[in-house]
Amino acid sequence: MRKLSRICVYCGSSAGASPAYRAAAVQVGELLAARGIGLVYGGGHVGLMGAVADAVLAAGGEAIGVIPHFLNQREIEHRGLTELHVVETMHERKAKMAALSDAFIALPGGIGTLEELFEVWTWTQLGSQEKPVGLLDVAGYYRPLIAFLDHVVVERFLKPGHRAMLQVESDAEALLGLLAAWRPNVEHKWMAPDER
Template identity: 60%
Template sequence: MSLRSICVFCGASTGVNPVYREAAVALGQTLARQGVRLVYGGGAVGLMGIVADAALEAGGEVVGIIPRSLKDAEIGHAGLTRLEVVDGMHARKARMAELSEAFIALPGGLGTLEELFEVWTWGQLGYHGKPLGLLDVNDFYGKLAHFLDHLVDEGFVRERHRAMLQRADSAETLLQLLNDWQPTVVPKWSEPAPN
């Protein structure tokens, strides 16, 4: 599979470590270099703005989706290939998912995690068969990955659903994992839950 459009979830802030900014630049450049359209939350600030600017400067196509209520707060990016203004967060996430063939989470906060987990849940329920990945810069997601394994060990998440989420510390490696990923969409309730 050769992905043509990837949604990136990331923070409206940059975090305290410059390595997060560097990773956002590398991801934007890599997407553009590989001819992959970037779909993201439409902001001009934080890692959102950085990944978009990097993709644009490298000649890539960038589509932003931003709720009307956040257009001013997140400073909607005026230089995108296309900026769509939607009515709310639910419409934003649905539209980003509609336009994308895969999903990547850069470091971010509650909104980034919420977006990732919602789209992952959609995959778990069989609503889509699109790959997901964590760009695990500086082991940012290491503790989360450990906790996700704990959920499997405790019988709350099946291993096949846990395996839907790829993880790598470089943009190139993660994109290769997402391109190679084969969907095994098995609805959550396809077999009895473990005792």
């Protein structure tokens, strides 16, 4: 089993339409703290971001935020974190969050969450990192995306082994188990002519 000291959580800076999303963020925060796993996230106090950080802190866990200066100036940063890193750009933010983390989980969120998820998944696919990536499908939020990703495989823009790199679960505890058990896929990214 892989030792997970810190997990990066990507999620919405708003709470979303369903109370299930906030409840899942709180559950993830509590689980991380209970297992002694530190949280790395975007540093905000709003939306699901704030909910997961507050849950970690309330349970006595470690919560590390990374926020770009321009968002910090807008006063959306969480002021009660274990650590808050203020960086200059979004690129620095994502690189810092990845460097601090052993694994990644995406909760419900918008285009920023999706962009972060796809970037770290691509890094793992290309072999520039060997860190597991998970998607917590809360109340079916990601069901259309999962169907699309399966379509990408059918259309041969993504190998089945690379699709399988994205660990998908609707249960947070089960997802943590998948991330801990994950092993890197050494399959070459590009398809051979006979695979096309």
